[in-house]
Amino acid sequence: MDTQIKSPIEMLAHWVETRGDEVYLRQPIDGQCKDFSWRQVQAQVQQLAGALRHLGLVPGDKVALLSKNCAEWFICDLALMHGGYISVPIYPTANADTIGYVLEHSGAKAILVGKLDHWAEQEAAIGGDILRLALPYDTMPAQYQWQQLLNLGEPLIDAPLPTAEQTMTLIYTSGSTGKPKGAIQTFGSYGWTCQAVVRDLQTNTADRLLSYLPLAHITERVAIEGSSFYSASQVYFVESLDSFVTDIKRAHPTVFFSVPRLWSLFQQNIIDKIGMDKLNFLLKLPVIKSLIKRKIHKGLGLQDARLLGSGSAPIPPSLIHWYHSVGLDICEAWGMTENSAYSIINYPFDAAKIGTVGRPIEGSQVRRGADGELLVKSPGLMSAYYLQPEATAAAFDADGFFHTGDLCEIDADGCVSITGRVKDNFKTAKGKYVAPVPIERQLAQDAHVELICVIGSGLPHPVALVQLSAGATLQPREEVRASLKATLDSINPHLESHETVDAIIVVDEPWSIENDVLTPTLKIKRHVLEQRFSARVEGIRGGKVVWEDEI
Template sequence: MSAITTDMNEVRRLFDVPTYQLKNFPNASMFVTKMDGVWTPMTTEEFVALTNQISKGLVEIGVSIGERVALVSPNRVEWNVMDIAIQQVGAIVVPVYPNISEHDYAYIFNDAGIRHAFVSGADLAHKIQGVSSQIKSLKKIYTFDKLDEFPHYRDLIDLGADVPQNKITELKANVRNEDLATIIYTSGTTGNPKGVMLSHNNLLSNVLSCKYSIPADEHSRVLTFLPVCHVYERMLHYLYMYCGSAIYFAESMDTIGPNLVEVKPHVFTAVPRLLEKVFDRIMLKGEELTGFKRRIFFWSVSVAEKYDTGKLGFWYKIKLGIARKLVFSKWQEALGGEVKAIASGSAALQPRLAQIFLAAGVNVLEGYGLTETSPVISVNCLKKGIKIGTVGPLIDGVKVKIAEDGEILVKGPNVMMGYYNLPDKTAEAIDAQGWFHTGDIGMFVDDIFLKITDRKKEIFKTSGGKYIIPQAMENTFKESRFIEQIMVLGEGQKFPAALIVPAFPFVKEWASRKGIKIGDSPEEIAKNADVIARIQQEVDRINTGYGNWEKIKKFALLAKEFGIESGELTPTLKLKRKIILEKYKTVVDGFYEEHHHE
């Protein structure tokens, strides 16, 4: 433990991390951005100098200790610069998702009393300006892009030019390890967002405990594309900085494929949805093969499906070696060819997917945590062990207890200070003994590995009084290549039913292979009798794994994917069940009406 204690003396607040990097491994490419087709680095020295200049500007415009400052932007180096600069003057960073509704912007800005907002570009600046009449506290919006109608964030450099550096040193010295550093508003699946208050210590304890879970050091390249306003990617940014790794910004969600090949990252983080898409693309390529190549491809996949981290027999190892050489090496190349680990979080990963990737020699490490726990509670890792279908062993310093009803309770330095302005909600979440109630149901496997079985709030009963665990079922159904998204429903009804979004690219490919005409538009495909019948076959096949009361008796195909912008998903891609039920009320009512005539 001695390493952690000595580091803790140097790194006691989040803004100490870049300075620690400058002292221990000054990185020639701390942050790397693609500009005009060229990957352009910013060195640690440049980064630290810029944050100090911006901090001086913040002092000059009157940003005071404890003031809440908003950051609204997709991932880019300016976000990280502002994050550190705001904290250095003792102010509080309020990161906001770039794709939330106007109502949520107004709510968050008012709740936090935001005076200054820093946003990426014109669209967001106009969106926030559009609701500014509802936000009494808001004084000024700065942008990262150079625009005529809004002040540029670099204007702060000139403004603060006369502020002495020792003023910043003095402000930094005032900030303690246990002070509030950031308020992160979590968009729950219901109600207004709640502001989670995290201290420097909350996040730093997580950084230091996760240092041993992720194979990153000062020689590593990492690719970042998950939103850094989300606590998971943000904590990892601090961890990457702390390890001295070079952080590359993917250009966008759509360019991840080419960016992986260009950057050849050693580590990146993903959500299951992304890994599902990568896998679907690989399988579509496999379908296009013919003859021996096709046979060896699908043989390799079937070998991978039998992979078990615990026991690999002699013959199995030989077969796996052949599959890796002939097929899986190409999969690795598609990810850049140098990936040591992909950290997966924010939703449950299908066990079959974890199995196939691990067998292919791609270490997908599934972890678990919440914004309220800064975030990591447990993670599968090369050091402590990997068990497919679990979220891994607990990280150091964090305790978990399973309550009588199966709920996971957490205690540790990573547990939040509370919800901003919501003492009642805080008292509901953290009991008198200091245990945080996660709302997730789980258990331990082999006394080491934590396994999540469901969200406490999402489990429902049918009218027959039987429990249905929707999330676990949805993951199993999504293993079908015909099913892109699915929501299992039926609370208080006689039987479960489902809304299904077909995997349109695969369905089209299947139809052309079978010579079936199904139309081109998603609307036509979703209504096509052949498609419905084929998906019925999938549902029947998967239903065989369930008890009679759990089987999905009816389903409807939807022509439109659930999305964040359209309000059916949270920014971390969780289903907003209530909203989806309201949106498709007539379809859902239809599942249960006919039973009155039977």
């Protein structure tokens, strides 16, 4: 490999040598932490890689990994790197169709299955010709259990070190449209990006990280798992959704990344406890203000956090402003599966740049294409889409810049704002194009809104579909209606005539991964909502706010 970029396997050996008996991973089991030192992790990595050799798998074979986050996920990932296997992570929430497609497309020979909430529904997707290996949690039946694997064959001690060009992993995109594509990331692209995160965020052995966003997603794989390989930061895991608050308070992380949906839920919980008016009043009192802020930080388990981040979907600027007002600065970052998730970030946090995703990191270049599309180039870019040469060719321009599909503006300071998706823009019945994302951002400033999606392909005017926040669902309907109507009436006069929003529809059923409205990274599938609602909302006019059961 490039002498500047060591592989995670070399880093593991380095930490074993320099701090072998210090705790690296902390996995809660029945509320108690099971700790793994660097030396214990390496021993299990070598043993698992040896077991895979013993079972007849050869370097270059693809091995899938289907599990929620846990210490063993890291151990499996490192074992696959050490053995020269190509990892194929799959979202633990993926449905049988997706799992079947990824296994077949990637040609995986084996699958490691671990912590899963609905394995009975997923099992049918894993054919009998694929070897099943189980992590030590409640999971689907498998040919080999974890403890057996750790005693099978000889540990693999000496294996060739990975080269920079060697394929490390195939990461299948979460697919907000169409079938997922497998981005090929090499040891070079992954290692470069992880080192860039550590360089920029200056994480080190004093930091505590919490791994709970899906490891099958590139952001968690780089920002938490990957950075820990290069900084020796300690990593805590979450036992379950029910223990999330306890687990985060136990870890009291120094670096904490989340997604907009969770930041919004945290905010709602705080407002529900204190009340918006009371909170605003208390934050104006100089003596009380710092007490309240400390209480909020501690209540979230973030009293020691020196760095907070948000990514994977756009976060409303109003939400970042609100957190800033309570003393929590959220740095928004931008990345994709194809560029190892890290190219642009608002760090160090700059309140004047809220609403942008910040500046390109050192080593990453950005351009704005003729049609306003964001183009990026960095050593963290994928080498290709697996077995899809046409899609690969279409994804890069002649200078090697990647077509992100995001629309952007770049200001005089080089800060990038994402204004929508190239494919999100739709044509109304009047033949005019509408960019929904800027409209959604404005409507999302209403505190009653949890999620929002503006649709309008083939309709006379756009219509906004809204999922209410948990707090808003408990309020009287007319109160919520009045607020949403006031928000809509304040925005419509400033839109072009063909963009004005005809109605806000408050949906009945919460949007989720299970009902196919959200991707595993909690992005909204606009095309799914368009199919479900276009015909039903067609006749609603005049800036009305209606509930789905009133249509």
